[in-house]
Amino acid sequence: MHILFLTDNFPPEGNAPATRTYEHAIRWVKAGHKVTVITCAPNFPEGVVFDGYKNSWYQTENLDGINVVRVKTYITANEGFAKRILDYISFMFSSFFAGLYQKKPDIIVATSPQFFCACAGWALSAIRRKPFIFELRDIWPASITAVGAMKDSFAIKILEKLELFLYNRADSIISVTHAFKKELIERGVDSNKIEVVLNGVDLTKYQPVICKDPEFVKQFNLEEKFVVGYVGTHGLAHGLEHIVSVAESLKENDNIRFIFAGGGAARKKVVELVNQKQLKNIILIDRQPKEMMPKLWSLCDLSLVPLVNNELFRTVIPSKIFECMGMGIPTIMSVPEGEATAIIKDTASGLVVESENVEEIKKAILKLYNDTDLYNEIRLSSINSAKLFSRDLMASKMLSIFSKVLNK
Incomplete structure (x- = not known):
């Protein structure tokens, strides 16, 4: 199986989405599958490109057997609603076009928290006629208003309609919590296509502390x-x-x-x-x-x-x-x-x-x-x-x- 995975966070970034995707992907590679990850230049959360990387239109690397494709995006710190939306939208477009050039994917996966990434995944799946899986890591845009980054507004209503569109168009939704699944069902999403895969821990790296470093x-x-x-x-x-x-x-x-x-x-x-x-x-x-x-x-x-x-x-x-x-x-x-x-x-x-x-x-x-x-x-x-x-x-x-x- 060739898994094409879209995510705007990936190592050397160390946040939860980056870690989850990487630690799953290396296991899929070991199981004999091909994995291509489309992401951007590492910059989270400060909005500064990490040493050794450039914000280029298209660059590739092999990371522990994973084919990593990095695309150009508008880069900003993890703060400020308008700039972050520009960041997300730029990744939506650049990841979509990069996805068109990947050879023979069998399945296309896109991950939140923000769902502009999922928009690119859905569009790729529609054009390439491959199944689309939406990995749901956060109920977005509800989390925007929850932290006070933006008030409930017409723009939020539009984003919510887009959110439901993606849920309904996905062939499968993988939620990271049972609570997210429950909420989606209450909002009318087909329960038969929602699965729950919790976050976890790589027990080869995180072992009981014997002594402090x-x-x-x-x-x-x-x-x-x-x-x-x-x-x-x-x-x-x-x-x-x-x-x-x-x-x-x-x-x-x-x-x-x-x-x-x-x-x-x-x-x-x-x-x-x-x-x-x-x-x-x-x-x-x-x-x-x-x-x-x-x-x-x-x-x-x-x-x-x-x-x-x-x-x-x-x-x-x-x-x-x-x-x-x-x-x-x-x-x-x-x-x-x-x-x-x-x-x-x-x-x-x-x-x-x-x-x-x-x-x-x-x-x-x-x-x-x-x-x-x-x-x-x-x-x-x-x-x-x-x-x-x-x-x-x-x-x-x-x-x-x-x-x-x-x-x-």
Whole structure:
């Protein structure tokens, strides 16, 4: 099978969409399939092209057996609605034209969060008369209004109509959460063509922490410190100002350190708050290459997974929880009650507290800091649960969906 996959995020970018696609694709290649990924020059989230790459019209590389085609796009930072739309639309057109030149694909897959990528996938499938699979990673454009990036308007209504058009035209929809599937069914999408493939963890890379990475420990002066980490994209949806407030409330405890590692639209705000409050218990770490992430995670005794208190985020499952399971790092999740909180509770891999509640987050940190037995119990549960979300299982499930669509 030749799988043609469209995504505007791909390694060396290290965000969740890039990681999911890459870790699935290398497994499809190992299973004997040909995989072509059409993407853009790596630039997420700062909107700056990574060293060693150019924003060229068409360039190719082979990455671990995956044929990667990079196309020219309008590049901007992950902030500002209008510029991001230009970014998305430019990728829609350039990926579509690049897709016309790929030899004999059997199936065309396009992934969200934004669905202009899916527009290109659908158009290619229509012209090349191949099945179109829509991988649904986010309910978009609802997530735009949820974080306040844009108010409900005529433009949003148009985007919603386009959204439903793509759902209905897809031969199959692969949702990353059961909640997304439920919502689509409620909106009239045929339930028979919606499958769920959760995010997962590559257990060959994310393994239980035996000791913290000594170089990072020394670099950031974390010897014998209990480290609470927010690692990943600093987005508007994460409400990171509340985590800064948590750190401020614990600044008198010299044994506890907080790290903020990554970049994104809210990074500048976090840095400004830390400097304004003169917080010495917060370590700011720049975005790291994907291959360094296990070493970075090894610093953390706890992982913070926050989302703002919006109804939409009941349906979201932050992918970092699976990496934390693989490494045996307990999670403190402060998101609206939903599918993600159910996973943490069912696997006993962390504590769940109210979204945006500074006092509850603080109490949960202190609870695991002070109660060694509880901490070790949750750590063990995390490690044991990780195999349920193995990337091997998820990649295999996607392949079976592709085969089912091809054999219709």
